[in-house]
Amino acid sequence: MDTDVAHERAELVKAFAHPTRLRILAELARGTRCVTDMEELLPVTQVNISQHLSVLRNAGLVGFVRDGAARCYYLSRPELVEGVLALLSADHPVVRKTREQIDREKNRPRGGPHR
Amino acid sequence: MDTDVAHERAELVKAFAHPTRLRILAELARGTRCVTDMEELLPVTQVNISQHLSVLRNAGLVGFVRDGAARCYYLSRPELVEGVLALLSADHPVVRKTREQIDREKNRPRGGPHR
DNA sequence: ATTTTATATTAGAATATTCTAATATTCTAA
């Protein structure tokens, strides 16, 4: 992964890196929602929700269509967002390795034929 | 997703949310590496690498075994890390929805029987 | 024992993110 790509991807990750934004994304994964819907769901102000939606829009994670004065938001890269949310909700037990396991791996890179 | 869970998950995401840390994780996905290996690969100081490794350790994403004065780092939740890296490297074209699509979806929530 | 090698920690300045308060925009309905 080169420097430029790493920066791009980190920017994308940052869009996910806030509790309110994760909750907004999780809610949008269930269906289209307007800001009023989210206000009922989240313990934060309308202004703050709009600010977080702006971050999500700039990251290309959500889009919206107008519905009168309201805006109906939806996931614009559903597979990416749902994939990340699924990984976060899955259980990933921490593995510990011993010196011996590491030594053996040095001849057997991860993803190689011995896996 | 409730508030506590959202906070926990956002903390985890933050560990990924830095270009240098993404590169460290990508490198560890290829196999065990010590800090010296990473110094050769990354355009940052040893101190900075150690600081980022400390963030990754606190998030439970990496572990290490001693090898003399060196520390060999490895992914302690490889499926989580590799899953996130795979999602980030995959192409996820942005979809735009029309008013009509949204209207239709209102009776057909995402993930429901009509998908 | 001392030096060298490998890595970690700490303090603080620089920078970026987040939230609050005030205000603006845009559409609809009266």
Next chain:
DNA sequence: TTAGAATATTAGAATATTCTAATATAAAAT
């Protein structure tokens, strides 16, 4: 055409993150 409803934007204070410089620790080699 004005008022109300829904949402967005802006400025700035509060907070968190990151980097640099200096220093510490721990094992190995001399």
